[in-house]
Amino acid sequence: MNYTIALAGNPNSGKTTLFNELTGAKQHVGNWPGVTVDKKEGIYKKNKNIYIMDLPGTYSLSPYSEEEVIARNYIVNDRPDVVIDIVDGTNIERNLYLALQIIETGMPAVIAMNMMDEVEKSGNKIDCKKLSELLGIPVVPIVARNARGVDELMDAAVFAAESYKTPKFLQVFDENINSAIDAIADILEYEHSESGYSSAEISEYSDSQNLWKAIKIVENDQLVIDTLTENQKIAVEKIITETEQYADGDTEAKIADLRYKFISGLVKKTVIKSKTGHVETRSDKLDKILTNRILALPIFAVVMYILFACTFSENFLFIDGLPSPGVWLADVVETAWGALTDTVGELISGASPVVYSLVVDGIFEGIGAVIGFLPLILILYMLISILEDCGYMARIAFVMDRIFRKFGLSGKSFIPLLMGFGCGVPGIMATRTLDTEKDRTITTIVTTFMPCGAKIPIFAMFVSTFFATGNKTLITFSLYMLGIIVAIVVALLLNKFVYKSGTSNFVMELPRYRVPTFRSVIFHGWEKVKGFAVKAGTIIFLSTILIWSLSNFNVDSFNGVNAAENEDGSNLAEMDESFLASFGNAIAPVFKPLGFGEWKPAVGVVTGWIAKEMVVVTFAQLYDDDVTPEYLEGYFSKYDSVELEEFGFENGEYDPDEAFDIYSEVVLFEGADENALHTMKQDIKTDIAAYSYMVFNLLCMPCFAAVGAMRRELKTFRRTGGAVAIQMLTAYIVAFVIYQVGSFIA
Amino acid sequence: MSLAMVAPGEIREICDFKGKEEMKRRLKDLGFIKGQTVHVLGENQDGLILLVKGVKIAVNKGLAQMIIVK
Numbered sequence: 036m037n038y039t040i041a042l043a044g045n046p047n048s049g050k051t052t053l054f055n056e057l058t059g060a061k062q063h064v065g066n067w068p069g070v071t072v073d074k075k076e077g078i079y080k081k082n083k084n085i086y087i088m089d090l091p092g093t094y095s096l097s098p099y100s101e102e103e104v105i106a107r108n109y110i111v112n113d114r115p116d117v118v119i120d121i122v123d124g125t126n127i128e129r130n131l132y133l134a135l136q137i138i139e140t141g142m143p144a145v146i147a148m149n150m151m152d153e154v155e156k157s158g159n160k161i162d163c164k165k166l167s168e169l170l171g172i173p174v175v176p177i178v179a180r181n182a183r184g185v186d187e188l189m190d191a192a193v194f195a196a197e198s199y200k201t202p203k204f205l206q207v208f209d210e211n212i213n214s215a216i217d218a219i220a221d222i223l224e225y226e227h228s229e230s231g232y233s234s235a236e237i238s239e240y241s242d243s244q245n246l247w248k249a250i251k252i253v254e255n256d257q258l259v260i261d262t263l264t265e266n267q268k269i270a271v272e273k274i275i276t277e278t279e280q281y282a283d284g285d286t287e288a289k290i291a292d293l294r295y296k297f298i299s300g301l302v303k304k305t306v307i308k309s310k311t312g313h314v315e316t317r318s319d320k321l322d323k324i325l326t327n328r329i330l331a332l333p334i335f336a337v338v339m340y341i342l343f344a345c346t347f348s349e350n351f352l353f354i355d356g357l358p359s360p361g362v363w364l365a366d367v368v369e370t371a372w373g374a375l376t377d378t379v380g381e382l383i384s385g386a387s388p389v390v391y392s393l394v395v396d397g398i399f400e401g402i403g404a405v406i407g408f409l410p411l412i413l414i415l416y417m418l419i420s421i422l423e424d425c426g427y428m429a430r431i432a433f434v435m436d437r438i439f440r441k442f443g444l445s446g447k448s449f450i451p452l453l454m455g456f457g458c459g460v461p462g463i464m465a466t467r468t469l470d471t472e473k474d475r476t477i478t479t480i481v482t483t484f485m486p487c488g489a490k491i492p493i494f495a496m497f498v499s500t501f502f503a504t505g506n507k508t509l510i511t512f513s514l515y516m517l518g519i520i521v522a523i524v525v526a527l528l529l530n531k532f533v534y535k536s537g538t539s540n541f542v543m544e545l546p547r548y549r550v551p552t553f554r555s556v557i558f559h560g561w562e563k564v565k566g567f568a569v570k571a572g573t574i575i576f577l578s579t580i581l582i583w584s585l586s587n588f589n590v591d592s593f594n595g596v597n598a599a600e601n602e603d604g605s606n607l608a609e610m611d612e613s614f615l616a617s618f619g620n621a622i623a624p625v626f627k628p629l630g631f632g633e634w635k636p637a638v639g640v641v642t643g644w645i646a647k648e649m650v651v652v653t654f655a656q657l658y659d660d661d662v663t664p665e666y667l668e669g670y671f672s673k674y675d676s677v678e679l680e681e682f683g684f685e686n687g688e689y690d691p692d693e694a695f696d697i698y699s700e701v702v703l704f705e706g707a708d709e710n711a712l713h714t715m716k717q718d719i720k721t722d723i724a725a726y727s728y729m730v731f732n733l734l735c736m737p738c739f740a741a742v743g744a745m746r747r748e749l750k751t752f753r754r755t756g757g758a759v760a761i762q763m764l765t766a767y768i769v770a771f772v773i774y775q776v777g778s779f780i781a
Numbered sequence: 782m783s784l785a786m787v788a789p790g791e792i793r794e795i796c797d798f799k800g801k802e803e804m805k806r807r808l809k810d811l812g813f814i815k816g817q818t819v820h821v822l823g824e825n826q827d828g829l830i831l832l833v834k835g836v837k838i839a840v841n842k843g844l845a846q847m848i849i850v851k
Contacts, residue, residue, distance in 0.1 A: 094810035099803060128834040129812045291809040292816070313820055313832055322837075328825040433839040437827035440841065470807075540804055540844035542811065545830065545837040 038196045039086045040079075043106055043137060044121030045130050046092030047546045049149040053121055053179040054089040057189070079189065088115060094129075096136040098258045100470060110140055111247065116196035117143045119188065121179070124154040124161055127306060131298045138172060138202045139250055141243025143195040146174040147188050152181075158309030166305040171203045201243050207297045212253060212290060215278040219249040222270050253278060254290055318426075318547045325427065331434045338422070339453075346415045346457065347488070364410035372403045373683060373696075388605035389587075397583030400652070402576065409568060411488050413560045415457040419450075420559035424551030429543060436541045442523045443530030445469060445541055448478040452522065455485030459737050461563050463744040473534045479748050480529065480758045481522035483737035484765075486515050489647040493732050495706030496651050500716075501725040503709040510726075517769075518733055525765055578645050578739040586615040586642075610656055615641070629731060629767070630724030630774040635715070640731065646738050648704065655699035658712045667694040670708065723777035727770045734766035784819060784829070785845035792820045793850035800847035808848070811838055819850065 044050045058077030079085035090109055091102035098104045110118055120137050122130040127148075137144050148163055167174040173191040177184035208216065223245040251259040252271055263271060275286070282289035324330060344351060346361035358366065376399040383391055422428045428450065436446025447469050454462035462482040469475045486494070494511050502510050589608040591597045597606045610616065618641070619634035626632045626640075635657045643650040655662055671679060671694060676687030683697045684690055702708050719725050736742065736759050746755040787793050795817045798805050812834040813819075820832035828841050 094807075097806055097810065099806050126834075126836050129836050132810065132812070287806070288809070288815065292814050295812070295814055295817070318837070319822060322823060322830060326823060326825055326830065326839075331825060429839075433828055433830075434825070436839075436841055437825070440827065540847075541828065541839070541841040542804075542807060542844060543839050544811070545839050547837075 036197070037084045037086070038117070038193065039088060039115040040192050040196070041088045041090055041110060041115040041118045042121060043090050043110065043118055043133065044092060044149075045094055045123060045126075045133060046544065048092065048121045048123040048126075048130060049179040050089060050092060050121045053119075053147065053149070053177070053185070054087060056179055056182050056185055057087050081186075081189070082193075085189075085193070093133065095133055096140070097254070098256060101467070104258075110137065110142060111244075114142065116199070117145060117192050119145050119147050119192055121147045121149050124148045124150045124176070125157065125159075127161065128295075128298055128302055131301065132294060134170070135205065135207060135294050135297065138170065138205060140247050141201045143198075143200055144172045144202055145188065145192045145195050146170070146172060147179075147184075148174055148176045149179050151176045151184070152178045160307040162305040162307075166301060169301055169304065171205065204246065205297070208290065208293050211278055211281040212286065212293070215253050215274050215286075216246065216249045218274050219252050219271055220245045222267055223248055250290075254287055316547075321548055322430070322545070325430050326434060331430075335431060335434060338427070342415070342418050342422075343456070345418060346411055359414075361411045361414035364414065368406055368410050369403070370683065372399075372406050376400075376403060388601075388603045388607060392587060392607060393580070393583060397579055397587075398576070400579075402579070409564055412458050412461065413564045415454070416461065416563040417556050417560035419454065420556050421551050423559075424549065424555055426546045426548040429545050432543060433541070433545065440541070442526045444477060444526055445471075445474050445539060447541075447543070448474060451478050451482050452485060455482040455487060457488055459483040459485065459487050459741040460744045463741060463748055466748055471539050473530075474539065476749065476754070476758075477526050477529050477534075479745055480761055481526050483741050483745075483762065484518045484522040484525070484734055486518045486733055487647070487737075489738065490733055492648040492651045492704035492706075493643075494729055496654070496703045496711060497706075497725050497729050499706030499709050500711050500713065501719075501722050507706075514729060514733060517730060521734060521765060521769060525761070529761075582615070582642055582645055584614075585618065586610050586613045586638075589613050589617070626731075628775070629770045630721065630727045630778070631719050631731075633718035635718055636728060640735065643732055644736060644738055644742075646740075647732065650732055651703050652699050654712055654715060655695070655703060658715050661712045661714050662695060662698060664691055664694070667691070667698055670698065670702070721778065721781070723774055723781060726777070727774040730773055731766045731770040734762065734769055736762050736766075782850060783846045784821070784831075784848040784850050785842045787819075787821045787850060789821050789823050792818055794818050795848060796851045797849040798847060799849065800844075804844065804847070808844075812836065813848065819848075 042050050042054055054075065054077060057079055059080040075089040077087045077089070079087055088109065090106040093100075093103045093106045096103060096107040096110070098107065109115070118137055118140075120134045122134060134144075134146055146166075148161060148166075151161070154161060161176070163174040163176050173195065175184055175188040175191050177188050179185070224242075248259050248262075252263075253275065255275070260268065260271070279286050325334060345359050348359040349356070349362060351357045351359040351362075376395060379399065380391070380395045383394060386394075419428075422431070432446040432449060434446070435449040439446050439448055448466075450468070451462040451465040454465055459482055462485070463479050466475045466478045466482070469478060494514055498507050498510050587607050587610070589597070589612050591612075592606040592608055595606075597608055598604055601607065615638050616634055619638035623632050623634045623637045626637055631637075635654070638657065639650045639653045642653040668689070668691065671682070671684075671689055674682070678687075679689060680687035682701050684693060698708075703711055719728055737745075742755065742759065745758055746752065749755045749758060784793065784795075795813060795815055797815065798808065798813075817833060821829055822832050822837065823830040827843075828839055829845050831838050831840060
């Protein structure tokens with residue numbers, strides 16, 4: 036027999052740990068409420084016929100957040116064979132609130148009483164057998180972290196699925212509410228028998244389904260009420276109004292109250308507490324320091340500094356030239372990819388020029404651009420995962436809330452924005468843990484205003500060419516600040532004019548501090564990189580081929596003119612005569628008020644959508660008068676063989692065939708040549724125009740990979756289009772103001 | 782009085798809620814109901830750390846203002 040077992044439970048109850056234990060999957064386990072934002076499926080490692088579904092962590096089955104709706108729709112509509120509700124034994128009262136609601140759905144259910152080791156350590160006792168009798172479903176004590184009791188749990192779950200024993204209706208509510216539930220269930224029942232189903236079809240299943248629906252209707256659950264017919268709504272309305280009178284005017288509150296009362300009764304009968312009252316724990320002591328009104332922000336700033344230094348620093352631990360783990364790994368990967376590209380290039384050197392160009396210049400270059408910063412993402416996420424796992428991230432959200440509230444966002448928006456400094460894609464993915472639709476949408480839109488890792492080469496090249504004599508660090512820093520300020524202003528404006536709402540409130544569980552496990556940290560980093568590589572990879576791959584095609588073909592490619600003119604007989608066109616150039620020419624006038632209304636910079640903006648650092652590569656290709664073989668040889672002749680090897684020349688020997696790639700992707704990315712591409716000054720005439728160009732690339736539509744992530748979070752193409760339009764408009768306005776005002780002053 | 786005015790270290794009992802339905806529901810799911818005791822563990826400029834049903838929960842002061850305690 037095949038069975039599907041769903042795992043439900045409060046955030047932080049150990050669901051994902053149990054899921055990993057059951058399936059052998061390496062899902063990430065965080066100490067941050069809301070790790071499982073989507074449902075995940077796996078196969079039980081000890082029985083291939085059992086599917087395990089990990090549902091998002093929820094506090095209840097009311098439909099007020101996306102996670103709750105996902106979890107409850109799965110339980111109620113997809114009907115797994117059995118639901119395992121994971122209850123954190125150290126936190127039993129609050130956790131049983133969800134358990135009661137799961138029992139109400141009438142699904143066969145089993146409670147996994149997790150963290151029993153911590154319960155024992157605290158000296159408390161939970162009588163699982165007694166609790167099982169009182170709830171009418173099996174209660175199995177487990178320790179998910181070391182698999183204690185997990186086999187017994189699965190036996191109980193499989194038995195519950197086989198016997199398909201629906202739990203009995205518990206006497207939780209009072210007479211008033213019970214009679215309302217019965218009356219509404221009758222109305223639902225009546226409709227069913229009218230609908231022409233045979234009585235066999237209106238089985239036990241629809242009975243329990245109706246009972247659950249009736250409870251939800253009494254609870255004023257809009258999603259369920261919306262499924263009623265007009266006649267039903269009228270009948271139900273009367274019952275609800277009547278019930279309300281006997282429930283002190285608020286049935287919902289009354290139901291919650293009765294559920295909690297029932298739970299206190301259960302706890303009294305089944306839990307023996309060693310101590311009463313609250314005893315200060317180590318977590319409390321840490322919180323006194325880490326959330327202290329004076330120390331919190333300085334400590335946080337230090338933690339952030341360490342995080343970024345480990346990921347991006349070229350002078351790690353303040354030692355000149357020592358790369359951070361992130362930078363070092365990125366170098367290794369880039370070198371390896373370069374070698375692979377060369378090997379493939381040699382292998383297909385006999386192929387037609389079109390194939391060669393597509394593979395080497397199109398596919399390998401495009402993917403190489405992305406692969407270079409995967410290691411940075413890996414390191415950044417491993418570090419973020421340490422912060423999550425240990426429980427500090429929830430405190431950061433709390434501490435930052437005070438500041439973010441002023442901009443109409445919640446403290447939880449901090450995490451996506453922080454990730455946006457590394458890469459917008461995972462940043463956007465992280466918006467799903469936010470509470471409200473408004474917070475999620477606004478944060479998704481402003482996350483890509485952050486100067487991500489891929490935008491840094493753009494800044495480096497322009498700053499070194501245009502601001503060689505100025506304070507380079509200050510110029511770059513001003514771009515970072517500008518990204519943050521624009522994000523704040525756009526968030527404020529969206530709040531005021533689009534959502535017209537006040538700020539939402541902040542409420543978040545602060546989990547106990549825990550020591551992160553090595554396994555979890557490694558796998559979290561790996562998962563994120565894998566997810567990014569797969570999702571972003573497809574988009575990048577397709578868009579790379581598209582841009583490559585546009586930049587290598589023109590009309591003459593298809594009428595034989597190019598083939599006749601080219602020495603090698605291929606139909607490829609020069610980039611400055613390609614479709615892309617025509618397109619650049621067409622859109623260039625739009626950028627005139629921003630100070631760069633020429634086709635080459637316009638094309639740079641477009642190729643930047645593949646990956647932002649492509650702007651630099653494109654400039655090197657388009658302003659190739661500056662990068663003649665003679666220029667390259669002259670430039671590199673300044674360096675000795677050790678330095679040449681560091682640049683990426685094999686054995687430290689200058690190789691004219693390699694020189695262009697190394698120049699565009701190493702020298703320009705790092706802004707190491709102050710005379711670089713000076714002919715671009717014909718198109719971008721002033722420093723202000725150069726600054727405006729950097730600003731436009733910082734703020735405009737992010738790369739296709741990030742747009743793909745936005746589409747995932749915003750759900751519809753219409754809303755994604757709207758978000759991109761806002762980003763383009765913002766970029767245009769800000770660059771416009773900077774160029775016009777700047778030129779006026781200058 | 783509102784929960785926002787309670788000093789750290791004190792334990793109070795919830796007697797009413799103000800504000801939007803949506804927030805009340807969220808609070809309800811986290812164990813904030815009438816008659817429930819709340820232990821204020823700590824505070825900063827704009828937030829409180831509370832202990833409700835043995836769980837630590839952080840809220841901003843604006844939200845705490847909507848929880849009436851005695």
